[in-house]
Amino acid sequence: MLFSKFEEDFGREYDLKEREMRFLIFATNVEMIAKNNEKLRELGKDEVHGITKFSDMSVQEFQSTMLNHGMAGPSPNVTWAVAEPTKPSTAAAFDWRDSNVVTEVKNQMYCGSCWAFSAVEAVESQYAIDGGDLTELSPQAVISCDSTDAGCSGGWYYTAWMDYMEPNGGLPTADTYPYDTATEYGSATDCDSSLGEDVVSGTAPSSYAWATEECTSIFCNNQDEDTLKDNLVSYGPISIACDASDWSSYTSGVLTSDSCSSSSLKLDHAIQVVGYTTGDSTLGDYWIVRNSWGTDWGYDGYIYLAMDENTCGIADKAAMVYL
Numbered sequence: 001m002l003f004s005k006f007e008e009d010f011g012r013e014y015d016l017k018e019r020e021m022r023f024l025i026f027a028t029n030v031e032m033i034a035k036n037n038e039k040l041r042e043l044g045k046d047e048v049h050g051i052t053k054f055s056d057m058s059v060q061e062f063q064s065t066m067l068n069h070g071m072a073g074p075s076p077n078v079t080w081a082v083a084e085p086t087k088p089s090t091a092a093a094f095d096w097r098d099s100n101v102v103t104e105v106k107n108q109m110y111c112g113s114c115w116a117f118s119a120v121e122a123v124e125s126q127y128a129i130d131g132g133d134l135t136e137l138s139p140q141a142v143i144s145c146d147s148t149d150a151g152c153s154g155g156w157y158y159t160a161w162m163d164y165m166e167p168n169g170g171l172p173t174a175d176t177y178p179y180d181t182a183t184e185y186g187s188a189t190d191c192d193s194s195l196g197e198d199v200v201s202g203t204a205p206s207s208y209a210w211a212t213e214e215c216t217s218i219f220c221n222n223q224d225e226d227t228l229k230d231n232l233v234s235y236g237p238i239s240i241a242c243d244a245s246d247w248s249s250y251t252s253g254v255l256t257s258d259s260c261s262s263s264s265l266k267l268d269h270a271i272q273v274v275g276y277t278t279g280d281s282t283l284g285d286y287w288i289v290r291n292s293w294g295t296d297w298g299y300d301g302y303i304y305l306a307m308d309e310n311t312c313g314i315a316d317k318a319a320m321v322y323l
Contacts, residue, residue, distance in 0.1 A: 024162030070154020105301030151188030170203030
């Protein structure tokens with residue numbers, strides 16, 4: 001039975017009443033997945049949806065638990081310039097993981113803390129690019145101690161950089177201030193300033209830039225992804241925000257703009273773009289995006305988004321931090 005295999009694969013244990021409820025949700029999701037895949041095949045798309053660790057969650061549960069409600073509506077006003085690329089993106093493929101400046105995929109669990117993970121991951125990569133050892137820094141410090149943003153209820157990577165990390169003088173390591181169980185299950189713990197202030201020298205942000213022109217409107221269909229690509233190659237992995245409302249069933253292939261919105265008013269998840277591939281004989285042109293839902297989702301924790309479609313709003317608020 002498909003549901004029994006799901007329980008075994010993802011270590012689910014329910015009491016009888018909950019199992020009946022979860023089975024009904026699972027059956028509904030499997031039916032939706034089959035219809036979605038049929039529609040995508042008719043459109044000639046390569047993305048594939050299937051059973052994932054989220055398949056026993058209703059659409060409402062997934063969106064209320066895993067996504068970033070703090071991104072809904074207008075975002076904080078930030079008047080940055082667009083960075084000037086220093087290198088053209090001439091290679092057919094590029095991936096910052098090949099340069100050992102990207103830490104392992106993390107898992108935010110059931111806390112809407114993607115904004116903090118994206119912010120921290122950008123600093124981790126810049127610190128390594130600047131010559132530091134590749135170091136896992138602490139999302140927990142940001143979630144608990146950033147008073148501008150809202151912990152498990154959402155926030156923005158750029159306010160985390162400006163309003164917490166910069167004045168704090170940087171970040172502690174993940175070992176010094178680890179992600180705790182209460183936060184994993186949606187209740188961010190209070191700030192422990194003694195841990196938050198034990199920072200790694202050289203991790204304090206000093207300046208910021210957009211990686212391509214920001215879009216703040218309901219229509220963001222003509223974003224400059226060439227500049228985004230050049231800045232990715234020139235400076236390092238980039239924090240982005242996307243509409244991830246239908247990512248729960250993603251398993252493989254290149255997700256296209258048929259499956260999400262490009263509007264800046266629909267952004268609900270912060271992640272990190274680390275590379276791209278062009279001219280792939282099977283998948284075409286796509287961005288390589290690192291998620292924070294663990295390695296048991298997507299391509300070992302990554303998703304491929306179609307290039308040159310502003311897929312899911314990838315280029316709406318693409319931002320870079322300098323140390």
